[in-house]
Amino acid sequence: MIRRPFLTLLAAVAFTIMLGPVVILLGVAFTAGSTLTFPPEGLSLRWFGAALAYQPFLDSFRTSVVVALTSTLFALALGIPAAVALHRGSLPGRRVLENLFLSPVIVPELVLGLALFQQIMVGLHSTATAALVLGHTVLLLPYAVRVAGASLALADPRLEEAARGLGAGPVRTFFSVTLPVMRPGILSAAILAFVTSLNNVPLSLLLTGPGVATLPVEMLNYVQSSFDPVVAAVSVLLLAGSVAVALVTERLVGFTKVFGR
Amino acid sequence: MANTAETAAAPGTPVVRLDGVSREYGKASGAFAAVSDLSLDVPRGSFTTLLGPSGCGKTTTLRMIAGFVRPTSGRILLEGADATSTPPEKRNIGMVFQSYALFPHMTLRDNVAFGLRTRRIAKPEVLRRAGEALELVGLSHLADRRPAQLSGGQQQRVALARAVAVRPSVLLLDEPLSNLDARLRVQMRQELLRVQRETGLTAVLVTHDQDEALELSDHLVIMNGGRLEQQGAPREVFPAPANRFVAEFLGYQNFLTVPGHGPVTVRPEHTRLLADGEAAGGDGVLLDAQVRGVTYQGSHCLVEVAAASGDGEATLHCLHPGDDVRPGARVRIALPHRHLVALAGGAGTEDR
Ligand SMILES: Nc1ncnc2c1ncn2[C@@H]1O[C@H](COP(=O)(O)OP(=O)(O)O)[C@@H](O)[C@H]1O
Ligand SMILES: [Mg+2]
Numbered sequence: 001m002i003r004r005p006f007l008t009l010l011a012a013v014a015f016t017i018m019l020g021p022v023v024i025l026l027g028v029a030f031t032a033g034s035t036l037t038f039p040p041e042g043l044s045l046r047w048f049g050a051a052l053a054y055q056p057f058l059d060s061f062r063t064s065v066v067v068a069l070t071s072t073l074f075a076l077a078l079g080i081p082a083a084v085a086l087h088r089g090s091l092p093g094r095r096v097l098e099n100l101f102l103s104p105v106i107v108p109e110l111v112l113g114l115a116l117f118q119q120i121m122v123g124l125h126s127t128a129t130a131a132l133v134l135g136h137t138v139l140l141l142p143y144a145v146r147v148a149g150a151s152l153a154l155a156d157p158r159l160e161e162a163a164r165g166l167g168a169g170p171v172r173t174f175f176s177v178t179l180p181v182m183r184p185g186i187l188s189a190a191i192l193a194f195v196t197s198l199n200n201v202p203l204s205l206l207l208t209g210p211g212v213a214t215l216p217v218e219m220l221n222y223v224q225s226s227f228d229p230v231v232a233a234v235s236v237l238l239l240a241g242s243v244a245v246a247l248v249t250e251r252l253v254g255f256t257k258v259f260g261r
Numbered sequence: 262m263a264n265t266a267e268t269a270a271a272p273g274t275p276v277v278r279l280d281g282v283s284r285e286y287g288k289a290s291g292a293f294a295a296v297s298d299l300s301l302d303v304p305r306g307s308f309t310t311l312l313g314p315s316g317c318g319k320t321t322t323l324r325m326i327a328g329f330v331r332p333t334s335g336r337i338l339l340e341g342a343d344a345t346s347t348p349p350e351k352r353n354i355g356m357v358f359q360s361y362a363l364f365p366h367m368t369l370r371d372n373v374a375f376g377l378r379t380r381r382i383a384k385p386e387v388l389r390r391a392g393e394a395l396e397l398v399g400l401s402h403l404a405d406r407r408p409a410q411l412s413g414g415q416q417q418r419v420a421l422a423r424a425v426a427v428r429p430s431v432l433l434l435d436e437p438l439s440n441l442d443a444r445l446r447v448q449m450r451q452e453l454l455r456v457q458r459e460t461g462l463t464a465v466l467v468t469h470d471q472d473e474a475l476e477l478s479d480h481l482v483i484m485n486g487g488r489l490e491q492q493g494a495p496r497e498v499f500p501a502p503a504n505r506f507v508a509e510f511l512g513y514q515n516f517l518t519v520p521g522h523g524p525v526t527v528r529p530e531h532t533r534l535l536a537d538g539e540a541a542g543g544d545g546v547l548l549d550a551q552v553r554g555v556t557y558q559g560s561h562c563l564v565e566v567a568a569a570s571g572d573g574e575a576t577l578h579c580l581h582p583g584d585d586v587r588p589g590a591r592v593r594i595a596l597p598h599r600h601l602v603a604l605a606g607g608a609g610t611e612d613r
Contacts, residue, residue, distance in 0.1 A: 158362035161329050164349040165356040166376030166427060176375075180366040 022239070029232040036227050047233040057234060060218035063129065067204075067214060068197035071136035075193050076186065078137070079144025084178060086145065087152040088160060112138065113206035128209030135207045139200065140193040147192055151185030152178070195245055199238075274341035275302035276431050276463040277326055282335030283487075284321050295321040297487040298335070303431065303465055304480060308457055310466045312474040313484035314510070319467040322484075323433050326465065328352050340430055350379070355424030355462070356433040359440065361416045363408035369395060369419050370404040376427035394426035395419075397456060414445050421453070425460050432457065432464040438473065450476055471511055475499060483507050502526065504605050516604075517568070517575035519546050519596070524604045531600035532579040534564055534586065535593040545597040550577070552590045562586070568594050 024038050029048070033041030051057055086098055116135050120126050159181060163173040204214040213221070215234070223231050282299045285292040296318040303309045311319045324330040325337060328349035337345045344352060355376075364372050374391040382390070395401045398418035408416055417437060424432055437453070438446045454477055457464045468474055474481055475495045482492040491503045502508035505516060505526070513526045535547075550568035553576075564579045564586055577594060586592065 155365070156360050156362050158358045158360055159364060161327075161349070162356065162358060162362040162364070162423075163375070164329070165327055165352075165354055166423070167350045167353075167379035168375070169348075169350050172379065177364060181364075183366070 025232055025235055025239070028229050029236040031229055034228055036229055036232065047229045048237070050228075051230045051233040051237070054230065056213075056218050056222075057215065060213045060215045063132075063212060064198055064214040064216070067129065067132045067136055068194045070133045071140055071197050072190055072193040074133065074137040075140035075144040076148070076190060079141055079189065080148050080179075080182065080186065082141075082145050083149030083152060083182070084174070087149050088157065088178070113203040116207065128207065128212035131207045131209070132204060132212070132214065135203050136197045136200065139203055140197060143193050143196060144189045147189035148182055148185045151182050155181045191245055191248065195242060199242075273305065275338075276305050276340060277303035277465065278338040278341075279322070279326075280336040280338065282322075282325060282332045282337060284318075284325060284330060285333045294487050296325070296332075299484075299487070299489055300335075301482055301489060301492060303463060306461060306463055307480045308454070308464045308466065308478050309480040309482060310468060310474040310478035311482050311484055312468055312471060312510070313490075315469055317484045318487040319469075319484060320435055321487075323356075323435050323465065323467050326431070327354050327356050327433055353427070353430045354433055355427055355429030355431070357417075357420045357424050357435065357437045359436045361408075361420040361440075363416055363419055363423070365408055368405050368407055369400060369411075372408065372419060373423045373426050376423065380427065390426055394422040397425065397459065398422045398452075413441055414449065417441060417449065418452075421456060425456060425462060428460075429462065432460075432462045434464060434466040436467055436469070439468075439470075446473075453477065483510065485510075501602055502604070508602070508604060513602075515575070515577045517577065518571035519601065520571045522546075522601055522603060525601040526604055527577075527596050527600050527602065529563065529578045529580045531597065532577060533595040533597075534566075534579045534581045535595055536585070539593075543595075543597060545595045546601070548577075548594045548596070550592050550594050552586050552588050552592060554588055555584075555586055557584060566592065566594060 027038050027040045028036055030043050030045070031037070031040035032044035032046065082097075086094060113135060116131065116138070120131050120134065159177050160173050163177045164170075168176065199216060200214070201216045201220065204217050205220070208214065208217050215238070219231050219234055279299050279301050282296060283294055284296040285294050287293045299318075299322060311322060313319055321330055325332050326339075328344070328347060332345065335345075336343055339347075339352060364375065367375070370388075370391055373394050374387050377387040377390055392401065392404070395404055398421055400415060400418055400422065403411065403415065408419065411419065417440075420437070434453070438449050441449060450473060453466075466474075466477060478495055480492065481495045481498050483490045483498070485506050491498055491507045498507070499511055502511055502513060505524070508516070508526045513528060515527050515529065515532070516524070517526075518524050533545075548568040548570060550566040552564055552566050554565045556563040556565075560582075562581045562584055564581045566577050566579060567574050568577050579594060
């Protein structure tokens with residue numbers, strides 16, 4: 001390796017910035033003291049116990065999981081056909097559509113949330129959960145289209161023709177060739193969408209109603225009134241969950257390599 | 262493998278007939294014809310080759326036969342019936358793609374069985390025929406592998422097995438050997454020919470490689486700019502190219518105008534380079550020439566000369582058995598009448 005002191009320093013700074021808060025979070029979560037202070041005053045698991053005993057966290061976690069699962073499913077159900085149409089169809093104006101699917105990423109989510117809030121909750125008297133699911137579906141759709149579509153973009157566009165030439169009609173071709181070829185992309189999209197929904201704050205903040213909140217929103221409420229380390233313990237639990245999901249993703253990407261091309 | 266040699270023996274309707282087929286791309290205003298008014302027959306049991314330079318419309322033609330591209334005008338007949346608007350899955354074709362397009366998520370056996378499963382054939386029969394097809398290309402021992410675990414040559418064989426397993430009425434091959442390295446490509450030609458003969462299938466091959474076309478086909482179709490230039494058996498087409506394009510594409514290099522013959526071409530090995538005072542012997546055209554360059558090639562030399570022909574100076578390439586000529590030497594070139602190939606339309610040297 002060539003020595004590059006400047007680059008090494010930059011990398012060290014970057015890692016410190018990235019990992020510093022995590023180290024502090026871990027320290028605070030495992031503290032035996034009763035304030036959000038660092039370094040911790042002794043080690044204990046008491047705040048994890050407190051977190052799991054706090055009913056609003058349990059309720060909002062359930063809401064979060066339900067919303068994340070449902071909106072992921074909806075986003076995939078809409079996103080997979082859209083990805084196929086974008087990559088395999090001969091749609092006029094494909095570019096425009098592709099950019100349209102990217103737009104929720106560009107449009108600030110708060111604006112989107114506000115619009116949905118007014119239109120749906122006020123206008124249609126819909127439930128908070130329904131509004132959350134709808135909002136998150138819109139939020140996740142671009143991920144579903146892009147990530148699920150990536151595996152199609154990489155696959156040989158002649159695969160479907162090969163199937164047709166061998167006597168399979170369009171429907172059979174879709175289920176026996178297109179969908180299996182997209183499988184790794186669909187799995188990645190599902191995981192990415194689920195985690196994105198689970199961690200979302202801005203959109204959820206606007207769509208939560210009386211008595212219904214997602215976990216991140218409930219955490220935000222909690223820190224506004226108390227300063228004990230319970231929130232740190234919840235964050236560590238969420239972090240552990242995300243790391244587990246990342247590891248699963250890694251396994252699935254490895255899986256893709258076995259399939260190869 | 263049970264074959265269709267019985268039907269191959271019977272003359273009759275061509276397996277594929279293209280009747281004035283055109284395919285245009287682009288807007289009506291600036292339409293560009295990838296294929297123009299192409300009419301041809303693919304004889305039953307033949308190995309027909311579409312040969313031409315890149316972009317001349319070969320793939321488009323093949324894809325129209327397969328049903329992946331709709332002609333903008335003209336008709337396509339398969340087994341004598343109009344199939345112009347029949348979808349690909351109802352055409353009973355077997356196609357080998359340039360990229361092979363093997364299903365990455367299936368084993369070789371399932372790849373080969375795919376076309377049989379769409380045909381409502383009983384399961385034991387499907388497995389038997391898939392096994393036979395893999396046997397035919399010598400890959401039975403890899404039946405449980407996936408395509409990614411195979412070499413390019415092996416993938417090529419699987420693609421071939423998958424296409425022949427369904428016993429298609431026509432086997433369509435789009436530059437199937439072009440992704441293989443040079444040595445394997447030459448080996449696979451004979452392999453391809455063997456499979457076609459053993460199965461008795463009618464084949465249409467697309468290639469830009471003239472050697473491949475000459476070695477494989479019994480019916481050669483030469484295309485240029487979306488049009489048919491010449492067709493026939495390689496043994497008829499090669500010694501008698503109809504025009505300058507075909508001649509150049511088949512490797513002819515000498516183009517000149519000879520009084521009493523008009524525009525002609527002649528192969529380097531059919532020219533004779535005469536030293537000073539040497540008798541021509543036999544009948545033929547004699548031209549005065551000056552040697553420009555000599556390339557030593559072992560058993561012979563390739564001599565480039567500037568010869569005085571009917572329409573001024575022409576550059577000729579002559580195969581000369583000795584190594585006794587040097588650049589600048591004045592020589593005479595003898596061109597035997599029987600080796601002069603008359604070219605039609607605009608074959609002059611300036612017409613490039
Ligand atoms: N889908 C298409 N859209 C526009 N032009 C096309 C399309 N397919 C082929 N072409 C054009 O038609 C011509 C013939 O193409 P092709 O049949 O692939 O030639 P070949 O196989 O002989 O190299 C080329 O100029 C190509 O660019
Ligand atoms: Mg081509």
